[in-house]
Amino acid sequence: MTYIRRDLEEKILSLSKEYAAILITGPRQVGKTTVLRQLKQENRAYVTLDDLEDRSMARNDPALFLQLHDRPILIDEVQYAPQLFSYIKIEIDNGAAPGSFWLSGSQAFRMMNLAQESLAGRVALLHMPSLSQHEIYGSGSTSPFTIELNALKERVKTNAPADMREIYHRIWKGSMPGLISGRFSDRDVFYSSYLQTYIDRDVSDLVNLTDKLIFQDFIRSAACRIGQVLNIHDIAQDVGVSDDTAKRWLQVLEKSDVIFYLRPYSNNLLKRTVKTPKLYFFDTGLVAYLTKYSSPDILANGALSGAILENYVVSELLKTYQNHARECLLWYYRDKEMREIDMIMESDGMLHPLEIKRSVNPGKELIRAFDILNKSSTARGKGGLLCMRPTLSAINSDNYIIPIWMI
Incomplete structure (x- = not known):
């Protein structure tokens, strides 16, 4: 399988130097996870909430979920656990470093609304379409x-x-x-x-x-x-x-x-x-x-x-x-x-x-x-x-x- 470079890559990397959290939304299967995994360095943890155990913990005990995973972190399919946003906000307010959280999820409208409610002014919101x-x-x-x-x-x-x-x-x-x-x-x-x-x-x-x-x-x-x-x-x-x-x-x-x-x-x-x-x-x-x-x-x-x-x-x-x-x-x-x-x-x-x-x-x-x-x-x-x-x-x-x- 050939990796296709995305035009959004430069913006993701530049905003990661300024914002503690970046949220990438878009339709299913347009390559959000692929791009972020391609760009992430080895020290960035990766967890997907498609995993039912991780999803359950993120929903029921978001504080423990975040304690178990080091920063920087990539959390995929974050729409399954909106409970995480309030705890991510606390970390950002306490001085989380730029690029600490890369978040991705489908259901763009829902994700944008949740992020704006909980992370207003603290997160860079990006939308990834299918390939141009x-x-x-x-x-x-x-x-x-x-x-x-x-x-x-x-x-x-x-x-x-x-x-x-x-x-x-x-x-x-x-x-x-x-x-x-x-x-x-x-x-x-x-x-x-x-x-x-x-x-x-x-x-x-x-x-x-x-x-x-x-x-x-x-x-x-x-x-x-x-x-x-x-x-x-x-x-x-x-x-x-x-x-x-x-x-x-x-x-x-x-x-x-x-x-x-x-x-x-x-x-x-x-x-x-x-x-x-x-x-x-x-x-x-x-x-x-x-x-x-x-x-x-x-x-x-x-x-x-x-x-x-x-x-x-x-x-x-x-x-x-x-x-x-x-x-x-x-x-x-x-x-x-x-x-x-x-x-x-x-x-x-x-x-x-x-x-x-x-x-x-x-x-x-x-x-x-x-x-x-x-x-x-x-x-x-x-x-x-x-x-x-x-x-x-x-x-x-x-x-x-x-x-x-x-x-």
């Missing part, structure tokens, strides 16, 4: 994606070029380390097992399920609607559950980092905008598996090809920020006249409109909607067309044509 296309196919160091010409030119040096067929291969294969590293070779078996483990462990912790197969059908129904404005009623009808149940189940999918939303952009000067978010999955390989596309070529020519490309671009863009512990202000725009902008990035007080297209040679008519932002109270910055063009180009001095492989 730079981590899988690129080289060297990179930075968060921006619409700035010199920064875009730098990405040519660090990211691996890809044509349309290669992009859909990346989308179809997904970004889970177990598959990319070669540890598992059968993609269908991997995703089938992943779903079963996810439902048995994470979902069962968050909601009482009477029928696990219905929940799996529910995830599949959501996957069929990526890139669309969220319609809870339609998803509920697909599987025969109430709208309230569908809403709760979507919250479970969001809390466990399976899905995320892109919120609509609006301000006081843009009053006729749609208010409902759009739905996306963090891993497009899971979407392709759920929607039963058996090969990249079939996916590229199927009904979901445009939506899953959009999902890929949005998730890859967000990963470039998560991998540098940065927040990305990202929205979409749609108004009641059905004028739409796929993404709007806000940076340094500027709005940057972005459009996503399968085309190799997109025309300037695709950026007409960008003018809507001229009515916004926030200044409009440079825009971009993210597409299958093999090289960086421009429509004009204010709008670039950016290959998707450069994200």
